[in-house]
Amino acid sequence: MKVALVHDWLITFGGAEKVLEAIYELYPSPIYTLLANKDVLKNTAFEKAKVHTSFIQKFPKAKKWYRNYLLFFPLAIEQFDLSNYDVIISSSTCAAKGVLTNANQIHVCYCHTPVRYAWDLYHQYLKETGLSQGKGFKKIQGLIAKLILHYIRMWDYTTISRVDYFIANSVHVAKRIKKIYGRNSIVIYPPVDVHKFELQKEKEKFYLTASRMVPYKRINIIIEAFSKMLDRKLIVIGNGPDYNKIKSRAGKNIEFLGHQPSEVLRIYMQKAKAFVFAAEEDFGIVLVEAQAYGTPVIVFGKGGAVETVINGKTGVFFKKQTVESLINAVKKFEVIEDKFDPYFLRKNAERFSKERFKKEFKKVIEKIIKGEAESRI
Numbered sequence: 001m002k003v004a005l006v007h008d009w010l011i012t013f014g015g016a017e018k019v020l021e022a023i024y025e026l027y028p029s030p031i032y033t034l035l036a037n038k039d040v041l042k043n044t045a046f047e048k049a050k051v052h053t054s055f056i057q058k059f060p061k062a063k064k065w066y067r068n069y070l071l072f073f074p075l076a077i078e079q080f081d082l083s084n085y086d087v088i089i090s091s092s093t094c095a096a097k098g099v100l101t102n103a104n105q106i107h108v109c110y111c112h113t114p115v116r117y118a119w120d121l122y123h124q125y126l127k128e129t130g131l132s133q134g135k136g137f138k139k140i141q142g143l144i145a146k147l148i149l150h151y152i153r154m155w156d157y158t159t160i161s162r163v164d165y166f167i168a169n170s171v172h173v174a175k176r177i178k179k180i181y182g183r184n185s186i187v188i189y190p191p192v193d194v195h196k197f198e199l200q201k202e203k204e205k206f207y208l209t210a211s212r213m214v215p216y217k218r219i220n221i222i223i224e225a226f227s228k229m230l231d232r233k234l235i236v237i238g239n240g241p242d243y244n245k246i247k248s249r250a251g252k253n254i255e256f257l258g259h260q261p262s263e264v265l266r267i268y269m270q271k272a273k274a275f276v277f278a279a280e281e282d283f284g285i286v287l288v289e290a291q292a293y294g295t296p297v298i299v300f301g302k303g304g305a306v307e308t309v310i311n312g313k314t315g316v317f318f319k320k321q322t323v324e325s326l327i328n329a330v331k332k333f334e335v336i337e338d339k340f341d342p343y344f345l346r347k348n349a350e351r352f353s354k355e356r357f358k359k360e361f362k363k364v365i366e367k368i369i370k371g372e373a374e375s376r377i
Contacts, residue, residue, distance in 0.1 A: 001086040001369065003029040006077075006096045010036035010051065011063055013044060014212075015190060015285040016112050019169070020091045021045045022191040022357055023110070026365075027089065032080045034073060034095065037063050054079060071148050074098060074155045087369065090163075098159040108368060109163040110188075110361075113173050113282045114180045118153040121216060125149075128215035157181075165368055167361075170283045170304040186364055186373070189307075190283050191357035194350050197292035200270040201342050206233040207298075207330075208272035210265055210286065211279070213240030218278040218300075218321055220246055225326040227251035232330070234276070237265055269293050274333055277305070278321060284308060291315075292349035294342025298329050308352065312336070314345045 007020050010033050021044060024031070030050045035057040041047050054076035056062055056069050073095040080099055082088055088107045090096040093116075097109040117125040126132035131142035166185035168174035174185045207226070211217045219236070223246055226234040230253050239259040247256050257264075269275065275290035275297045283304035290297050291314050299305045301317025309315040316336075318329035367373045 003027045004085040006090040007033045110167045191354035192288045192352045199294045203273045204271045209276045210237040213242040221278045225323045291345040296340045
């Protein structure tokens, strides 16, 4: 059967791209995406893949400003002609699941999440970007943003029927799919290349966080918390729109390294006494990677984290996304720090291996093609 893969965009190589890479290794097929950065694809499974991009690829500074072209995503994704394929597998956080298919095709969507900023994070997004209120030009910007997101929300809902089967990346996302789309889904956790991560028992005296500097990652909470704990060192890896704003608020005990290649991140993650994370993630591959190194995590206890982290054994949860709650969690961690077994952390991470993902995913696709899967609606 002829297979086509559809992905939102190939601009960075994050968790969603690692999922697509594993799917591509199972089904080496043409990839259709809104836009791609060929430099990012080097030294990955996609380097020799046949990648089709949309008209957005030709927009001014599209690789940098692609999110500003959100209004065009629905039209762009619908222009891909996939009529010659039997099976379409989309990897979607935004627009990929909206491709047009016909009654003779099977469309399976691996859903990382329904569009965050159009649905459950809508009000949070507007507040954090200053678009919920304002005067003058800011008020006009806010109105335009609300209209665009309303349009995206309505379009997103119309695409539900274009998907025959949903696969969710966690139980947390499966609940969100049921709530927003009214659809059942099969849960297959994302792949983590556990065998690439070398366990290290001996840790140094610094804490680590690594993330894109965008509002929903809540890096500001981590920075503010450690700025009040000057006797504890924090290293921050990552870049993004909020980088300068976050850095300007940091205490002298916090070191910013900006974007770093995976090899550098790997070294710091191996040596950190704990990895700190404040976002409510759909799954959180980075949390599993930290555990694979034998590094405990201090994480907001909601979302996908509760499915990958064992509170008190592989990490410590904090209950609220507040500075005080995080500080209390750090202090709690330090009380039980010696009780964390790096080998147990590693064993827990192995539950999410890439081999396990490929085996489960292939089995589900084969069932779907044979008409044996049960979660079509």
